[in-house]
Amino acid sequence: MTPLASFAAGESIGGTLVQRLEDEKLPVEGVTITASQDGNEIGTGESDADGKWEISVPGAGIYQVRLETSTLPDGVALTDPDREELPNVEVKDGQDKKVLFPLGESITSSVSTYERVGVLFIAGLKLGAIIALSAVGLSLVFGVTGLVNFAHAEMVTLGAVAAYFFHASSVGPQWPLVVAVFPAVLVGVAFGWIQERGLWRPLRARHTGLVAMMVVSIGLSFAARNLILIFFGGEPRAYPDFAGQAPIEILGIPMVPKQLITIGVSLVVLAGVGLFLQRSRSGTAMRAVADDADLAESSGINVDRIILITWMLAGGLAALGGTFFGLNQAIQWDMGFKLLLLIFAAVVLGGLGTAYGAMLGGFIVGITVEMSTLIFPNELKTAVGLVLLIIILLVKPQGLLGKKERTG
């Protein structure tokens, strides 16, 4: 299978398929992998007895590499089902590009309905926690400024990428992930500060309209997303810590510990945000500004300062959400954009501008989307999010916890 390597200068894509079970690594044989470019199939390869596979490609460029999950042996599955196809595999001149498909134990093969529902419920709680963390900031910023910040998605991505830098990058300090998450959140806070001071406050001072601001925010989102792509590359990566964790069983339902950590930490942080909003001076002031900025200003609240704090809080929470998202799925340049639709669904469901609504909406959306895979194929998850969004807009546009005011 390897004489292809004798194409000295020829480019190829290859890798080794191994299944990780606890500490063991077993090669997986006979799996078909397809490489294509712009929708045209370039070639296929099959893994040999050592799990090795290789596909020669015509030249440097971006390829899409797909693992045909139907050819996986029983009991073997992708650890991340979304990584069935890698859309952005960049092959450089003369490079033998190595591509990784992490394989683990299949948990859906021959399991009881109870177990399946349980697994999906936990996955939904986890996704909900990530959405809730990311959505609160978006909703708070909307509350105090009236702006739907489309660049919020990139705040999520930036958090995950920053954590990767502090944790695993060869030029970074290589701290353990539990340490690296703190500077990552600080990067998010700093990004929030920079955005508000460098962009949004000056724009408000110029009396730029909201429609124009939204166009600016989506331009920022697009620029930032592609900047991240330049520096981080197109390939999805995983944090080395906690990768391939073995599931533990609680009440007969297998759960991966990092899912539980994600849910637990998120709940604590969200409770902290709630406490901050209810009890602290800044939090109360934030709610006052969201309610009526002019009234808040005339009662002595420094509105600009409150808005700045909101942006920093939003940046930090989004960065934490992004790190958890990266921990549970993969870190990729457009991960935030992919999550954005679900974040929007959560924020609208809960009521634009309400912090608690965004939390509630996040969990509802997360659980609904994961549970929907009981009926619909996995790849339609985001479509379910959209359907949810449209139903809310039709039935209750102000959201579950939003005030009934004119939204038109």
Add this chain to the structure above:
Amino acid sequence: MDWGSVLIDGLLATIGPITAAYAISAIGLNLQFGYAGLLNFGHVAFMLVGAYGTAITVDLGGPLWLGIIVGILTAALLGLLIGLPTLRLRADYLAITTIAVAEVIRLLVRSSWGQPLTNGVFGIQGFADSFFDLNPFAPAELYGFGSLVVTGRKLWVMVVGWVLVALLTLLVRRLIKSPWGRVLKAIREDEDATISLGKNVFAYKLQALMIGGAIAGIAGILLAVEQQNVTPDAYLPKITFILYVIVILGGAGTILGPIVGAIVFQFLFFTIDALMVNAQANISWVGDFLTPAAAGQIKLVLVGVGMMVLMIFRPQGILGNKEEALIDER
């Protein structure tokens, strides 16, 4: 580096069928965003729907002309479906929904669920033969002056494309000068005042979204016909953002803005590309880190930055006048 040939290539790219298609799509977006103030962040979805409507119809055995009608109507229908739940609400809800719809439609088209109809990631090819049968030029022959030449095949698409640009520009001009267009502008400038004058604002917005969507559908069909190919990943969100830059650059809410914007944008885009290729080839340290992929990404960063800078510093674009650029205000 031969700057003469770069200039020729640049000119060819600027007057080519892609520019015509972008101009058409921008005419649709201009109607929605420039005249009606609708924030459609999923414009590319209308192009996708138009292109696939045509390709699938032909693929199922229908004639091309029927496919084109189906494509345009489905694009308008998409506008109706998006507009009904969102246009009664504040502007942000339309923006949120359109950006979501664009991604979901692309995912549906490439999913195994849509595969029987759309052929998934592989797409549909070779559905526009009857268009090229009508070609009055010899397909393989070269037309033009000196080194500025195109094949007869390409010339045919170019002629049809730019004729469509002209026709649609005239159509939009007529619409905007009509009472309908005046109401549309009134909505953009003061929605409450328009409502209190007894106008059904919702219906006007919905019509603008649908007509703009149908025009984008035409652009999608033109692109698909030119390439004889539709694949889901040709309709990425970046096209929407490029179109915003085109509309704002040319002048949102002006008749000729989309055409000027498309031409200037394509020329700039190509020039930047040529400069980067030149730097890669001739300056060794640049070539080391500026890979072709990175060069493409840098161009997209510039699209995003361009969108921000234009919107902040020159929201009226090249052709607009400052007083009429009311998108700037709420």
